[in-house]
Amino acid sequence: MRTTRFLPRLTSALLLLVLAACQSAPNAPVTESKPEPAVAETPPAELPAEVAKTPEAPLKPMPQRNWPESTLAVPDKDSAPRKIAYDTLLTSRRQEDKIQAGWQYRRNRQGNIVGFEFSNHGGNRVLSPRRDAPKNQFFTRDYQFRFDDRARQDIHLMVSDWVPSRDRQFRLSELMNSLMLFFPRKMLPAIVNFGERNIVTLPTGEEIEFNAATQEVAAGVFVEAPVDLNPDGRARKFPDISYTGGGVMVRADARGTDPRLSPSALILNNAAPEDCVPGSPCARCQVPSRALWEQTGAVRFKFATDQEFHQFLLSRCAFGLPALNSATPVAAPNP
Numbered sequence: 001m002r003t004t005r006f007l008p009r010l011t012s013a014l015l016l017l018v019l020a021a022c023q024s025a026p027n028a029p030v031t032e033s034k035p036e037p038a039v040a041e042t043p044p045a046e047l048p049a050e051v052a053k054t055p056e057a058p059l060k061p062m063p064q065r066n067w068p069e070s071t072l073a074v075p076d077k078d079s080a081p082r083k084i085a086y087d088t089l090l091t092s093r094r095q096e097d098k099i100q101a102g103w104q105y106r107r108n109r110q111g112n113i114v115g116f117e118f119s120n121h122g123g124n125r126v127l128s129p130r131r132d133a134p135k136n137q138f139f140t141r142d143y144q145f146r147f148d149d150r151a152r153q154d155i156h157l158m159v160s161d162w163v164p165s166r167d168r169q170f171r172l173s174e175l176m177n178s179l180m181l182f183f184p185r186k187m188l189p190a191i192v193n194f195g196e197r198n199i200v201t202l203p204t205g206e207e208i209e210f211n212a213a214t215q216e217v218a219a220g221v222f223v224e225a226p227v228d229l230n231p232d233g234r235a236r237k238f239p240d241i242s243y244t245g246g247g248v249m250v251r252a253d254a255r256g257t258d259p260r261l262s263p264s265a266l267i268l269n270n271a272a273p274e275d276c277v278p279g280s281p282c283a284r285c286q287v288p289s290r291a292l293w294e295q296t297g298a299v300r301f302k303f304a305t306d307q308e309f310h311q312f313l314l315s316r317c318a319f320g321l322p323a324l325n326s327a328t329p330v331a332a333p334n335p
Helices: 002-024 306-316
Strands: 089-093 103-107 113-120 140-146 156-162 176-183 190-194 197-201 207-211 217-220 222-224 241-243 248-255 264-269 284-288
Touching (some): 176 241, 197 217
Antiparallel strands (some): 156 176, 176 248, 197 207, 222 241
16 A cells, blocks of 8 residues: 555656656757758760861762763773774763863774873963964874773873974974883773862772863873974974873883883883882883884784783883782683
């Protein structure tokens, strides 16, 4: 019974002790949550203006090779016939734009393209006077690309400068002729119009660009200087055409006759190593023309394949042909 009487007092005492303990205990520190400092966002790196504004490079436009003389093709065979066929047909290829000069292309009796040619008739930087046939003044620089029977053997270019003499009369004996061959002979020459340019592809696969209106060399692996207008035919220079490509060129010059029948020919090695001094045997080689061309009949080049000519160069000169492109056939089967 006593326990029951003291329960309310015990309870009150306990409550007082608890309250006293709470008041005497130090207040627990309150940690204020400070906001984290704002981190500045790093803007993405900006591309250079010329890069950021430049879209993907468009594909380089290519000329449309719709004509047979414009088609790129490897030679049909290696050897050319021993005789020249004089039944080829020469046809003019006119451009829609009458300002452009166009060219002429040559077909054989089978209807195959075996050459093309064009002329600079003057009135420009290379040839200031203009051609005037009625006055017997044939001011021209002619380019003739030939590949008889579509064979590798005799692919060549003939460049001729026509200039009247002192008496203003034209004589065949004063015609300045230069014949050129280019190696390696990977393909047949081709010509195509592309806007204001006519583009010629050499047997090496390299290109020359001609002004489509005047037929002046405009770009590519040829550099030309003006026609020599000296009225003294005996002092006149041969066509000043330089080949700047990466192959080998054979060149022969003659006044009024076929250069292949001239006493000698020059072989220039544009693929010479960097340490080769210009003019030294590793860069040029002079040989008798009879060593390169048959001197009778069709006057064909003696080496139907590039391998044969390569061996000749190694035996006579201090160099051979540059490495041939394995992706392009070097020899074509003879029929």
